Amino acid sequence: MKKERPSVLFITPGASPVGGNIFFLNFLKWFKQNSDTPFLTVYGHEGELAGEFAALGEAYQFDHDFSEQRIWKKGLDRLSQRMDLRNRRLRKQLEGKNIGLVYSNAVTNYRILSALPKFDAPVISHCHELESVIRRMGLDEFEKTKEMTTLFIAASEAVKKNLADNHSIDEKKIEVIREFIPIEEYSTEQIKANRAEVMRELNIPENAFIVGGSGTLYWRKAPEIFALIANEVHKKMPDAPIYFVWVGGATKGDFRFFELEFDLERLGLVDKVRFLAHTADPQKYYSGFDVFLLTSREDPYPLVCLEAAALGKPVMCFENSGGMPEFIEQDCGFTVPYLDIGAAAEKIFYLAQNPAEKNSLGAAAAKKVRERHDINVAAPKMLALIETYLSK
Helix, strand or coil, X not given: CCCXXXXXXXXXXXXXXXXXXXXXXXXXXXXXXXXXXXXXXXXEECCCCHHHHHHHCCEEECCCCHHHHHHHXXXXXXXHHXXXXXXXXXXXXXXCCCEEEEEECCCCCHHHHHHCCCCCCCEEEEECCCHHHHHHHCHHHHHHHHHHCCEEEECCHHHHHHHHHHHCCXXXXXXXXXXXXXXXXXXXXXXXXXXXXXXXXXXXXXCCEEEEXXXXXXXXXXXXXXXXXXXXXXXXXXXXXXXEEXXXXXXXXXXXXXXXXXXXXXXXXXXXEEEEXXXXXXXXXXXXXCEEECCCCCECCCHXXXXXXXXXXXXXXXXXXXXXXXXXXXXXXXXXXXXXXXXXXXXXXXXXXXXXXHHHHHHHHHHXXXXXXXXXXXXXXXXXXXXXXXXX
């Protein structure tokens, strides 16, 4: 009788459409097309991507509730019992599965990992997180995840350095595979048409220079710094047609929009800075940007920068803020001192006044994304690691 092939058990924190989960879904689609290895998926909390996980094959929801966790940590017995029930349910669903490898798409998945049956299989933990997220989710749980992990995949050299320096993980147990995206090709005409549509929609003049941003509206992504850089630009050049557009990060009506608009009104920037609600087609807006400004205090290797770069947009970020300086290097944008609002404004002035240089940096960014970060170029490295550890 032929022995059943072992499967890969993939785990991700949830089904919400945020960077790590989107990366994971794109990889699963590629994996299904490029490997005959069977797999099943466990995702934590509910979200818009749940149907897509289910469409790819056997999928289970853990119903990972972060607000409930925080309460549970305070020692409420009733919620502790609910978590125990949840763990037992997942174990029952997965018992008897022939699992040859557990691939965890985060280092914050301890609650799911601890709910699994005791598979005799290595664990790969793909680290898309830097220190603020690890600490926010809990150092105790990270230590337990570290003990369970056979190999870490780091999303950038900055992530690897953080794991080694702050968590004493042997560098031999860390493999760097930088983030990657499926690249959708847009013609020059499509990009121009999208830009024209965005300018009409937002009532921005045709001769405008647009500084773009994107990301969840919270401390790590620093949307308030985006607004302060806009303020610095317009203090120095009040008549310059330089506009700032931040795409997504919350749904319409979210209180965080009120907080940002509160400042914009008092700074007199309501006409020059726009914070837009989450959209299903952010690339349309990225097409309208002249430069992508990453204001994150900490970001491992954000997909949004790669998506903007693929459209020929130069990228700016702060030093010591994560992995994006590894992409920008010297040829496809600028890295300025950490949280230096004046330095960021100066580089925006420079690009606005030197369109040839802006276009050259954008072309280099687009070329680099295709050479290093196309899913068809980078995903085979992950597949090779998976196959190696699956056979152990």
